[in-house]
Amino acid sequence: MHDDRTLVESRLKRVLDERIRPAVYPESVPLEIGVWTAPGEPVPVAEGLAAPRTPIAVGDAWGAPWGTSWITVTGTVPQAWAGRTVEALIDLGFDANMPGFQCEGLVYRPDGTPVKGLNPQNQWVRIAAPAVGGEQVLLHVEAASNPVILDYHPFLPTELGDKETAGDQPQYKLTRMDLAVFDETVWQLVIDLEVLGELMAELPVDGARRWDVLRAVERALDAVDLQDVNGTAAAARSELAGVLAAPAVPSAHRISAIGHAHIDSAWLWPLRETVRKVARTTANMTALLEDEPDFLYTMSQAQQFAWIKEHRPEVYARVQKAVAEGRFVPAGGMWVESDTNMPSSEAMARQFVHGKRFFLDEFGVENHEAWLPDTFGFTGGLPQIIRNAGSKWLLTQKISWSQINKFPHHTFLWEGIDGTRIFTHFPPVDTYNCSMKGSEIAHAARNFKDKGVARHSLAPTGWGDGGGGTTREMVAKAGRMKDLEGSATVRWEKPAEFFAKAEAEYPNPPVWVGELYLELHRATLTSQAKTKQGNRRSENLLREAELWCATASLRTGAAYPYEQLDRIWKTVLLHQFHDILPGSSIAWVHREAEATYAALAAELDSLIDGAQQALAGDASGGRELVFNSAPHPRSAVPAGGAAPAVLGSGACEVIERPEGGFLLRNGLLDVVVDADGLVASVVEVANGRETVAPGARANLLQLHPDFPNMWDAWDVDQFYRNTVTDLTAVDALTALSAPDQAAVRVARSFGSSTVVQTLTLRAGEQRLDIDTEVDWHETEKFLKAAFPLDVHTERYAAETQFGHLYRPTHTNTSWDAAKFEACNHRFVHLDEPGWGVALVTASTYGHDVTRAVRDTDGGTTTTVRFSLLRAPRFPDPKTDQGLHRFRHALVPGAAIGDAVREGYRIGLPERHVTGSAEQVAPLVQLDNDALVVSAVKLADDRSGDLIVRVYEAGGGRARGRLTTSYPLAGAVPCDLLERPWDGTRGEVAVEDGGVRLALRPFELVTLRLSAAG
């Protein structure tokens, strides 16, 4: 037979596009339109419904950036349409390719009940089926004119990302506002032809199935009368019934589809808009659940449920009903889909505490999967946190975005730094916005790396990012692929159903040890420095507030601020969302974040001050106490207690050098700051060990051009290193004298910016503090602070949640080389046997470590560089412009335990309070420094029990005893939600009024301590 395959395929495309799809709505009449534009921010629904309308017509422009227009459409169903299916078609000026990234609407009935959301892929509203002639139609649309930020030419700087700079030019034109007859038979024919056409394109050309489908499609096209598509669609469909009924082969890949809209809690829109995005999508999805009995939908992020509960209770009622029916499935058990690189140990834990508790309280649902499809990499600390939250599975697909290395598994056990293993799935469909295209389904089947031993994968299905969710077209396509020859099979299944099947079929999955590093978006560890600092400061202040409020409550009976802390935690957790903390949102989001963090800091400082004053007693007592919230003693003040400070001893001096620069001394370290203001030498006095590599100088600021190929705020591309400017020119170098410190100040200017650094040695401290103030006015540059160290090592440690992980200093493999920018929490540590050095940071997360072998002496220089600032121009054209302050420290001679201690110290300053008490004894004390307290708080159940979270921080085994300064009745190991838990693997035993602990490397244990009497 002659090969006419491409002829038939081209025919299918044209007839579908030009004849069959247009026939879905064969008749229409225009609706009358009125509009009211809200003067500023969105108004309550009742106000929008009641506002007076002015006429507007199709073709008219509407919608200033970020504005809200209330559009009313009215009409009458023609008598001739009686008995037919009638829909309203509302096209606000949509671009079909941008669901969630442009204007959107939520449709209301006159009584204020929401109907469904409108977006470019969902423009219809069902009016009646069957219709009654003469029926009046009246609908209101709350239309949001959110501007397009990410355009066809992506990543161009735009002022549209903040209402303060966006201007008032209308962004859209009303395009179609009609009542129309919906011909379901034609619509079904479209779906049939789409499914078969897309399937055909994926089938081997030399296989019989492809030709079976092709011939059936050809017969169907022959059966369509192009002048009467509506009259002949049924006949065409009957030609396709046979190929659609052919069952899948037994070895077909099995896809568990779940309706989904991965809605970014803020990104190219502000937080307030996400509230409405969630309302639109959930209104749509609850409506779709009612129409489609097989369909299931899942939504993550407890925050988003909480938003609709508060702001759109009528939508929330529909969600509650659908959850109760088991068809709207809360997923993930986190407060938001956070970044996981940067949140602290406690914050990462609280993401699960607040997320899971919300789902338990609201729905009685506890889910067991962590759901993080879009997060930019996963730390080695996360598996233990997931396990301690009572969960056991993880889903993400983001690692498929890695630039260099293809991850070897789709289903595997992921092992964290402590040895906890989590059953993990990467959907091979490689998207969290699956739309049931044949190409996606075929890609999932082909791409799945665990073929032969496993058969199931998951496909999150629906428009995400900016919302929208699943469409009726996707559901219809999934229905045809339930059991279809040549295709993977598709079933709507809940995440838990998928994981149970996947786990059961794959008893010995492969294991991946350590972090799941995303080889992309590495600059999210640095962009928007103020957002990152706000996060770190809030995490530290929350630690202090919980500790001192709990201490004050147990000691003085002061009320514990449960509600306030709960609210503040949730705000901090929200801002850890994977486009806020990473710095990849529009200017509006980061401007608001800075203000929010400032307000939280004031509130937390006030809580801390109040609790500490209550503990210190009346200020007229005149005694100065130092409160130490760190987990280690300092200045003779016990951890978690207060006492008069005993300052470090030892003379500090600054000696001017004849060749220029200064020698700083405190008896522990001799530090040479040369004439360029650079650190030429740091010698540990006790053993004469030099820290700085020969011939190199530390604290060298380096400036790189930084213009990535894509994703400006997210990415730094490896070629940035090809060009570098060392900032060695000095404007001023000044010695600063004070009795208990030796310091110099270095001022420099470069480009349009200035930097002032203060390098300080303090009495009794083996540490060089470096305070940096940058007035940053650069464009597309990357500022680093380099520390070339005389250390020979193949690996270094970087702190992560509840421990640290090791990364190579070399680039042996493509996997090593790809990690050219990585995350630290408070420290980076390097060592040779017997001697190590730590670099600690108060608020920066990005760093790189490289090695070089010196020609001069054959020694190895290992260079650690902290990433300070970037200046990308998309999506915020003024990212990071302005004044910034950073604090870092260099700690020579540091073992890993010293690195841990100094990391806590840099973020938890001593607080001095005048009172009448001689001291405040800590509530709990541990007798082993490797056992670190990460939180002391009162139990969330308000029982008055004390919750103490302890982890082994050194990476070894640690035994120790926890004692309380009050009579202890019992200690119960708990999960993160403070429920009794037998999953603690270490030893916890109450004896002699204390708790004996024996923890494994990096093991975390949460204890509920009840007081006697």
Ligand SMILES: [Zn+2]
């Ligand atoms: Zn996202």
